[in-house]
Amino acid sequence: MSERLLTQYPEELRPEAFPTTFCPGCGHVPLMTAIFEAYRLKGLKLRDTTFVSGIGCASWIPSPHFKADTLHTTHGRPIAFATGVKLAAPQRRVMVISGDGDLASIGGNHLIHAARRDVPIVAICANNFIYGMTGGQVAATTPLGHITLTTPWGNEEPPFDLCKLVLAAGARFVARWYVGHRRELIETIAAALDHEGFAFIEAISLCPTAHERRNKPRGMGVTKDLFVTIEQAQGMTEQELEPKIVCGRFAADSTRRNK
């Protein structure tokens, strides 16, 4: 994997960061390359962005892989660090890349406040429904019934819908795609780079090591069948929608903001 990546993205990747520590099949790798493709699509240089991340596997996407300025921070706080970076040097782009545990659980407060404040950064949450790095504990995003290290008989707590959460907090750019929706994900990240306020993208990722292994035979807990687009969802009953994850770009309620 390492060699192929380095040949494909010589401008974007640091050779000294390889071999990568990502497990085979980790969804964070296609997310990483989707980010590179979005920059290429926009004709932007990675170097003009400061990449900020927290703690966990997803936080290792930019640090140490990206050939750019990276700030690998404390658990849950990357958005707060990024707020300082952006305010102090508004001319440079700032992108946060972190996991669901980092951004939505321990760091949930910073997430909703950045959305409310409309801090002009792009925040990509790699949501793999689990704490991967620490061995697979239940997360605030783990679907009901899923088996984790700390819910051996199935998760009983309803998960967050991160997009709804961030929309309710006031964000005007909110989107969700599976890392397997490659074209859509790339186009959405590219669009987020043009957005002037806070842009939130939930990238549904895969953790074969800590999540898929326990939840479906042959490491297939998450497949494309799990997802429907916003358009498809409109024609579906609540019952049909229940096990599905809706993807696309969610419209903000423009009446909410008092500008």
Add this chain to the structure above:
Amino acid sequence: MSIRATKQIENSPLPGGPAFIQGNEAIADAAVIAGCRFFAGYPITPSSEIMRRMIERFHTLDGRFVQMEDELGSIAAVIGAAWTGAKAMTATSGPGLSLMIENLGYATMTETPLLLVNVQRVGPSTGQATRPAQGDVMQARWGGHGGFPCIALAPSSVQELIDFTIRAFNLAEAFRTPVLLMADEIVGHLRENCVFPEQVEIWQRYYAPGEPPFDTDHPSLVPSMPKFGDGEDLLITGSTHDARGLRMASSAEVQARVSWRLHEKFERGRDEIVRTQHFGEAQPKLLLVSYGGSARAARQALTRLLDQGRDAGLLKLDTLWPFPEQQLQAAAAKADQVLVVEANCGQIVLEVERLLRNGPRVTAHLRHDGEAITPSEVLAAAEAL
């Protein structure tokens, strides 16, 4: 040892000369004089006036201010801003310091210059928000996990709040480290005469393009500090890292080097960092040791002791950390009695006992009821020895 920072005399952006001003407001004014242009904070008594004053100052000086959602976020934003090249600060009190300490450790590990003002109030926990104490001085030194050193200064007057704030920013830049200004409610809310400088010596962090940002052979052990956008592809991490910032999750050699250098750079910088003031007899039989707001009472008590003809002196600790070890040992060389005066249940006295073991008898006059220590109490405690 020479300081690894560029030094420059600069005109103050504020009018110089005499002023009559509140301590907290003086901190804010001194910060902008020192070049601070970024402030992130969260309201907390008794430090909130600092934030209010910064907003006013930044309005005309083009600084950036953000009131964050909590103290964890405040210091995080400050660290982020510091890496854009800004001089940045936050201000809080005990409960806020507790919340900031994880990221204080991060700032130490990533060698990020910043100022953290702690206007101490009596605790533990919420305690009494408007009442003074000095209960956080050991927390400043030992509060963070992993055990990291720090620079902490303790001002006793509004004038010292001005001078120490400017000095704190300079030390932060020179040593690439967070500096704690350990004020207390007494000095924070005090109004008194002071003089603002017309010109100040400003130190700027050292930067040499291409030099590794996280290690150096320079005797100061302070590496070059680039900022975002310098084209250095910065790898900043709180994980153990090599000279270029690359995470080294299991190398004992790299871990040992990081731990050693983070401590050793302050040891080598002691002459620049450690400041004390001495009043009364140089090497007295009765030595008072105090700092911050409490040192005001100790100093008045000393005047009365000297009037009585006692062989007495006061060592005022302007730097708390690294601890003024040699200064204490020199001042106590001929002492029979050492009396530590502090507003807590006994913190700096432990350090004094440690350094003077086998020497004079060390006792403490302590108060932790949210009231200021008075000169007559100190006098009584000294007379009772």
